[in-house]
Amino acid sequence: MEEKDIQLLDDFFNDLLKEEERQAVLDRVESDPAFAAEFELRRDMSDWPRRETARKALRENLEAIGAAFFDEPAEEQAPPVMKAQVNWRRWMLAAAAVMLLGVAVWFVSRPEPSLYRQYAHYAPPNFTERGDAEEAAAAAENAFKAGRFAESLSALDRLLTVQPDNLTAALYKGICLLELDRPVEARGVLEPIVRGRSALRADAVWYSALSYLLENKPDVCRNALLALQPGDDHYEEAQQLVQQLK
Amino acid sequence: MHADHQYIEALRNNDSRGIQEIYHRYSAQALRWVVQNNGTAADARDVFQEAVMALYEKALDPAFVLTCPMGAILHVLYSRKWIDRLRLKNRESEVRKENDTRYNAESFAGDALSVAEEALAEQARQERLGKAFAAISELCQRLLTLLSNGVKPAEAAVQLELNSVDTLYRRKNACVQRWRAVYLEQ
Numbered sequence: 001m002e003e004k005d006i007q008l009l010d011d012f013f014n015d016l017l018k019e020e021e022r023q024a025v026l027d028r029v030e031s032d033p034a035f036a037a038e039f040e041l042r043r044d045m046s047d048w049p050r051r052e053t054a055r056k057a058l059r060e061n062l063e064a065i066g067a068a069f070f071d072e073p074a075e076e077q078a079p080p081v082m083k084a085q086v087n088w089r090r091w092m093l094a095a096a097a098v099m100l101l102g103v104a105v106w107f108v109s110r111p112e113p114s115l116y117r118q119y120a121h122y123a124p125p126n127f128t129e130r131g132d133a134e135e136a137a138a139a140a141e142n143a144f145k146a147g148r149f150a151e152s153l154s155a156l157d158r159l160l161t162v163q164p165d166n167l168t169a170a171l172y173k174g175i176c177l178l179e180l181d182r183p184v185e186a187r188g189v190l191e192p193i194v195r196g197r198s199a200l201r202a203d204a205v206w207y208s209a210l211s212y213l214l215e216n217k218p219d220v221c222r223n224a225l226l227a228l229q230p231g232d233d234h235y236e237e238a239q240q241l242v243q244q245l246k
Numbered sequence: 247m248h249a250d251h252q253y254i255e256a257l258r259n260n261d262s263r264g265i266q267e268i269y270h271r272y273s274a275q276a277l278r279w280v281v282q283n284n285g286t287a288a289d290a291r292d293v294f295q296e297a298v299m300a301l302y303e304k305a306l307d308p309a310f311v312l313t314c315p316m317g318a319i320l321h322v323l324y325s326r327k328w329i330d331r332l333r334l335k336n337r338e339s340e341v342r343k344e345n346d347t348r349y350n351a352e353s354f355a356g357d358a359l360s361v362a363e364e365a366l367a368e369q370a371r372q373e374r375l376g377k378a379f380a381a382i383s384e385l386c387q388r389l390l391t392l393l394s395n396g397v398k399p400a401e402a403a404v405q406l407e408l409n410s411v412d413t414l415y416r417r418k419n420a421c422v423q424r425w426r427a428v429y430l431e432q
Contacts, residue, residue: 006423010415010419010422014399014415014418041426042422042426044371044372044375045390045425045426046394047394048372048375049379049387049390049391049393049395050391050396051306052376053391054260055299055302057260058257058260058299058302059295059299061260061265062265063295065262065266066269066273066291066294066295067291068269069269069270069273069274069277069291070273070287070288070290070291070294198249201249229314229315229317229318229358230275230315230317230321231271231272231275231315231316231318231321232315232317236275
């Protein structure tokens with residue numbers, strides 16, 4: 001780096017250049033890689049003290065927040081509270097234990113396809129819709145909780161007529177269809193959620209994959225499960241199931 | 247843009263509510279992974295925090311948009327941080343074992359892996375700048391910090407008891423050259 005370029009960058013970052021001179025520097029950054037590298041370093045240096053102040057503030061915040069999470073065993077941590085569907089997952093965890101008894105009975109009476117039942121544990125939905133959809137949402141929720149999936153499906157269809165973009169209702173419609181042994185239709189309902197980027201995507205991938213167990217297609221199920229990544233809901237269950245399906 | 251991009255915004259803004267959600271959502275998995283790989287809860291807390299800090303460096307790029315699950319990126323980051331710690335402690339047998347885990351775990355990652363690597367590289371670069379900054383004079387550190395935080399040159403000159411703004415600029419340019427030299431010598 002020549003002395004004149006060092007002086008030029010000093011003046012640039014001291015905001016001492018005229019507008020056309022500033023633009024000439026920026027143009028040269030685009031065309032001269034060595035100059036661009038030096039410019040980037042000087043920009044980072046110019047920003048570093050300010051960013052260090054922000055870094056320290058963030059680190060302090062992380063330390064304060066982190067203390068509440070890593071001082072207790074993983075099993076005892078509070079569940080996420082971010083969005084409405086998270087409450088469902090809290091229900092799911094509680095319901096999983098209750099479902100175990102039903103699973104045992106089911107295993108005795110219907111051995112195939114057992115893996116679907118082993119992994120398809122979910123909680124009653126908790127719709128909180130209001131207005132025109134309120135009746136349909138309540139009916140769907142109550143019927144689902146009682147295991148009356150055909151009735152819940154009917155109510156969900158009514159709800160989706162009023163609220164076609166209600167992804168939560170669509171997800172539970174897919175689950176109802178699975179419970180009614182209609183896996184192809186279930187996948188049709190779940191597919192748009194699987195292809196989307198909503199917070200329910202992982203749930204949809206999971207139940208869509210489980211649908212193949214109902215059709216005794218373990219290879220397809222396994223491939224579908226591979227769409228779940230670490231950090232996604234159901235990822236760890238999916239890894240266990242993938243191992244069982246090998 | 248992935249739905250998890252909201253967490254990138256939370257980091258950019260040091261938004262406590264959003265950061266709590268990051269911990270709610272991903273800390274349990276980090277705790278399990280580190281403990282399963284011969285670490286403690288305290289280790290997990292440290293490497294998870296360092297992973298978030300690394301991602302913050304990436305988030306400081308205003309053009310960065312998250313296009314993959316944040317959990318996958320954090321998994322790569324905290325697992326690498328933990329492997330590096332084992333290596334520093336010369337627990338070689340565990341390092342070898344963890345390397346196996348590392349590559350198996352990362353085979354899925356795709357975009358997450360490249361974002362994580364960029365975040366780690368940027369974090370390392372910023373740490374080098376920080377070490378070099380710590381090696382320059384206290385006056386230089388004060389001067390550069392004042393100007394970086396938006397204090398006007400005339401006011402900074404008064405605070406630093408310098409005769410004029412011209413003197414301030416000359417001193418600043420010398421400080422920058424010293425900082426740069428130390429950085430490049432590392």
